[in-house]
Amino acid sequence: MARNPLRDKVAIVGIGSTRYGRDLGRSELALGLEAAVAAIRDAGISPGEVDGICGTGMTPLAMGGAGFLSLQGALGIERCTWGKNGWLGSALVFTVEAVFSGLCDMALLVQANVRGANMSRSAARDPYRARAARYADVGGDVGLGDFAKRWIHSGEPYAAIMRRYMHDFGVGKDAFAMMAVNCRAQGTANPEAILRHPLSLADYEASRTIWDPMQIADMDVPCDCAEALVITTAERARDLRRKPVYVHAMSLGGTRIGEYYENFAGWRDNSFQVAHRGLWERSELSLADIDLFYPYDGYTMDAVAITEAAGYCGIGEATDLFRSSWDASRNLLILDGRVPVMTGGGGLSQGRAGGANLYAEAARQLRGDLGERQVPGASAALVSIGSFFHDPSAVVLRA
Amino acid sequence: MTEPDDLAVFAHFHDVRVDRDNIAHYRGLMRSRLLVNRCNECGHWIYPHRPLCPECLSFSVEPAEVSGLGRLYMWTLIHQSRDPDKALATPLLAAAIELVEQPGLRYLSRVVGCPPERLRHDMPVQLTWIEEEGRRWPAFTPLDMG
Numbered sequence: 001m002a003r004n005p006l007r008d009k010v011a012i013v014g015i016g017s018t019r020y021g022r023d024l025g026r027s028e029l030a031l032g033l034e035a036a037v038a039a040i041r042d043a044g045i046s047p048g049e050v051d052g053i054c055g056t057g058m059t060p061l062a063m064g065g066a067g068f069l070s071l072q073g074a075l076g077i078e079r080c081t082w083g084k085n086g087w088l089g090s091a092l093v094f095t096v097e098a099v100f101s102g103l104c105d106m107a108l109l110v111q112a113n114v115r116g117a118n119m120s121r122s123a124a125r126d127p128y129r130a131r132a133a134r135y136a137d138v139g140g141d142v143g144l145g146d147f148a149k150r151w152i153h154s155g156e157p158y159a160a161i162m163r164r165y166m167h168d169f170g171v172g173k174d175a176f177a178m179m180a181v182n183c184r185a186q187g188t189a190n191p192e193a194i195l196r197h198p199l200s201l202a203d204y205e206a207s208r209t210i211w212d213p214m215q216i217a218d219m220d221v222p223c224d225c226a227e228a229l230v231i232t233t234a235e236r237a238r239d240l241r242r243k244p245v246y247v248h249a250m251s252l253g254g255t256r257i258g259e260y261y262e263n264f265a266g267w268r269d270n271s272f273q274v275a276h277r278g279l280w281e282r283s284e285l286s287l288a289d290i291d292l293f294y295p296y297d298g299y300t301m302d303a304v305a306i307t308e309a310a311g312y313c314g315i316g317e318a319t320d321l322f323r324s325s326w327d328a329s330r331n332l333l334i335l336d337g338r339v340p341v342m343t344g345g346g347g348l349s350q351g352r353a354g355g356a357n358l359y360a361e362a363a364r365q366l367r368g369d370l371g372e373r374q375v376p377g378a379s380a381a382l383v384s385i386g387s388f389f390h391d392p393s394a395v396v397l398r399a
Numbered sequence: 400m401t402e403p404d405d406l407a408v409f410a411h412f413h414d415v416r417v418d419r420d421n422i423a424h425y426r427g428l429m430r431s432r433l434l435v436n437r438c439n440e441c442g443h444w445i446y447p448h449r450p451l452c453p454e455c456l457s458f459s460v461e462p463a464e465v466s467g468l469g470r471l472y473m474w475t476l477i478h479q480s481r482d483p484d485k486a487l488a489t490p491l492l493a494a495a496i497e498l499v500e501q502p503g504l505r506y507l508s509r510v511v512g513c514p515p516e517r518l519r520h521d522m523p524v525q526l527t528w529i530e531e532e533g534r535r536w537p538a539f540t541p542l543d544m545g
Contacts, residue, residue, distance in 0.1 A: 121483035145414025147493075147536060148507045156493055159475035167520045212476035212490065212515075260447045262472070262495035262505040 002281035004249055006100040011237040011244035012363045012397070014043025014230030020192045020351045022115065023126075024224035031226035032056060032066030032112035033074055039228035044241040045106065047075050050230075052104025054095040056112045056354075057085030058153075066112035066226070080104065087111065087354050088296070089275070089386035089393025093252040095231050105232060111356035112226040119222035119352070149260075155219075155299065157261035159211035161388065162301045166213070168267070169316035173213070176300040177204040178322040178333060179341075180217045180348055183297055185331040187345025189373040194221045194351040198331065218300040220347030227356035229363065243399070245363040248285055248380070250395040251278030258390045267316065270388045272302075272309040279394035280311070285380055287311050290396070292365055292381035293339050294358040297346040306384045310394070312336075343373055355385030359395075366399040403429050411534065421448035423462040431528050433537050434462035435504070444501045465498055467526025469539065472497040472505055476515055490515070496524060496539050512540040 016038025018024070018031050032055070040047055055068030061084070063069050068083040082103040086094040095109045117124040117133035124130055151157045166172060181201055187193035199217060207217035237244035253275025257263045264270065280286070287310065295306035304318045312335055313321035325335050333341040344350055344361035351357070362381040364370045379399045386392025408425050409417055417425055427434035436445040438452035439459040445452055450460055474494035480487045492515060495505045510518065511529060523542035528535045 118481055121479070121481075124481065124483045145412060147509065149415070150493060151495075151507050156475050156477060157473075157495070160473035160493070160495060163475070164473040164520065209478050212478060214475070256453065260505075260507070262507045263446075263503060264473070264495075265503075 002278070004282035004284075006096065006247065006249075007282075007284065008246045008248055008398070009234050010096045010099050010231060010247045011234050012229050012247070012359075013232055013237050013240045013242055013244055014039040014041075014045070014228075015360050015363055016040070016042055016228040017192070017357075017360055018224075018226040020194055020223050020225040020353075022194065022223055026224065028056065028066045028112040028114050029070050029074060031114070031224060032071060032110045032228070035112070035226035035228035036071060036075060036108055036110050039108065039230050042242065043230040045230065047077050049106050050075070050077050050108045051080050052082035052095070052098050052107035053077070053080055054091050054098070054107060054109040055083070055085045056087060056091075056110060058087055060084045060086070066110055071108070071110055082107065086391075088391055089355060089384070089395075090252060090391035091356065092229070092231075092359055092385075092395060093250055093391075093393045095229075096247050096250060099231050099233060105236065107231045109229045109231060110226065111228070111354055113352055113354050113356070114224050115222040123222065151261040152259050154261060156211050157264065158299045158301050158388075159214035161264055162218075162299075163213050164264075165267075165301065165304075165316070169319075171316070171319045175304045175318040175322050176218055177201050178326060179297065179300045179303045180204050181331050182333040183303075183342050183346045183348035186340070186342050187349025190344045190350055193345045193349045194223050195345075195349050200331070214299065214301075217348075220298050220352040221349070223351035225351055225353050225357070227353055227360045229359060243367045245366045246398050248396040248398045249279055249283035250393060251275050251282065253278060253386070253392045253394070254390070261389055264388060270305070271386065271390065271392045272305050272384070272388060272394075275384065275386070275392045275394040276306075276309040276311065279396065283396050285396050285398065287382070288336075289380050290339060290382045291378040292343060292362060292375060293335060293341050294346070294362055294381065294383040294385075295341065296355045296358065296385040296392070297342065297348045298352070298355075298387070300348070302387065303342075303346075305388065306392075307341075310382060310384060340375060343375060355383075358383050358385060362397050366397055368399070402426060420450050424448050427462060427464070428535070428537070431535055432464050433467060433506075433526055435465050435498070435500070435506075436460045437463040444498075444504050446504055446506065465500055465526075468542070469496040469498040469506075469524055469526075470521045471495075471510065471518060471524055471539075473520070474510070474518060492518075494518075494539070506537070509536075509538040510540065511538045
């Protein structure tokens with residue numbers, strides 16, 4: 001077993017979320033601040049107690065947007081001893097490592113997402129969104145004039161990878177369809193879900209093709225939203241008002257192929273596989289102990305590959321697993337006869353929060369106060385967020 | 400034919416982030432040559448354009464012309480343009496071509512001279528050049544099996 005000194009030492013103690021809306025008409029920073037203040041209030045602390053901030057962004061030190069510098073200034077926090085931007089899986093992992101290492105004692109994690117001009121055509125028509133996109137620093141060697149650079153940090157290769165998956169394993173789109181339908185069924189119980197009406201397998205099949213073979217039902221829903229968490233040591237968590245949710249073990253995967261996605265490392269060596277191998281080498285809890293599963297669903301291809309990387313089945317075997325795990329009366333995936341997948345609906349139903357909604361949903365479930373959609377007795381969750389290429393997390397949270 | 404100088408490369412590729420690590424590649428494109436960095440020490444091909452060989456950590460890296468032969472590793476047909484004002488008349492094909500020089504050495508490009516329904520994983524292809532708004536770009540076409 002790998003060394004895991006952070007076991008149960010760091011906890012989530014405050015959670016704050018904004019509304020989710022197709023067009024909230026507010027800046028990324030404004031959304032981030034609303035979630036931040038809600039999380040701080042939920043934790044029952046004052047902003048002055050925050051001494052570390054993980055803001056939103058692909059560039060760890062970038063200014064602007066809902067980056068940590070802008071958040072700190074806007075929240076009027078005088079002193080921080082740690083700050084960095086993260087997104088997808090990295091945000092939580094960065095924040096927990098900072099608290100664990102002692103760089104800060106009370107960290108605020110803020111992930112604000114807006115419907116980007118590159119995510120929908122109507123967003124590209126919005127002058128505010130278009131201007132933001134033109135000056136966005138995507139942190140890579142990007143030149144849109146050169147077709148060969150088109151797949152740097154792009155979604156299109158996921159469609160090509162999806163076709164390659166079907167070719168390599170001799171399967172159709174069943175696993176992708178079941179994941180999409182499952183998330184939409186889960187979303188019907190979430191009042192904040194953007195797409196709250198259920199999707200049938202026939203609806204999936206009929207949905208519009210965007211990047212053949214990928215259809216719109218395979219893609220998460222661009223929206224405006226923000227999520228925030230307050231993270232502190234287990235010791236301090238005991239004195240705070242909310243029931244702590246502990247970080248049991250985590251891992252942040254990385255491979256040498258992080259930018260030019262045509263160089264996809266293959267089924268055995270991609271970042272999801274690396275992240276989950278790293279997690280299970282550290283975790284005392286195993287898959288059999290997991291009650292809730294949150295595989296990031298930016299595209300259904302991600303969620304399918306994460307399910308395999310987590311170890312619920314072998315590589316390329318998700319189709320058989322999902323068929324035998326399918327509850328046709330409710331259109332839900334139930335793994336091992338008991339584990340629901342993506343309560344809250346994930347990105348495919350609730351909306352695209354870069355996975356931050358999965359952390360928030362898992363933590364709320366583990367606090368046990370989620371009302372109608374509470375899974376009774378849930379005590380451990382596996383949350384895996386990120387891409388085939390860069391910074392996917394694999395995190396076990398427990399009550 | 401003289402090599403275009405740096406300023407000519409920057410002017411020609413006005414919408415590309417040309418830098419010291421990739422300028423030789425773009426200079427090559429202006430003369431219809433597809434150049435990929437190669438390690439002088441161990442012969443490893445290095446792409447994307449980077450100045451260090453990841454196999455032997457040598458900085459002695461030089462752009463070399465590839466044979467232009469490869470196989471179709473994966474592709475997608477883009478039905479919807481990101482630009483709301485530029486609808487696609489026909490779907491746009493984006494294809495990752497695995498070059499024969501080295502396993503995993505892939506170049507993102509177009510495939511021409513083949514209807515999308517005839518594309519197959521791992522089919523052999525060869526380099527050709529296409530004209531687009533006054534510039535020549537690499538593309539691939541099914542290998543003529545003669």
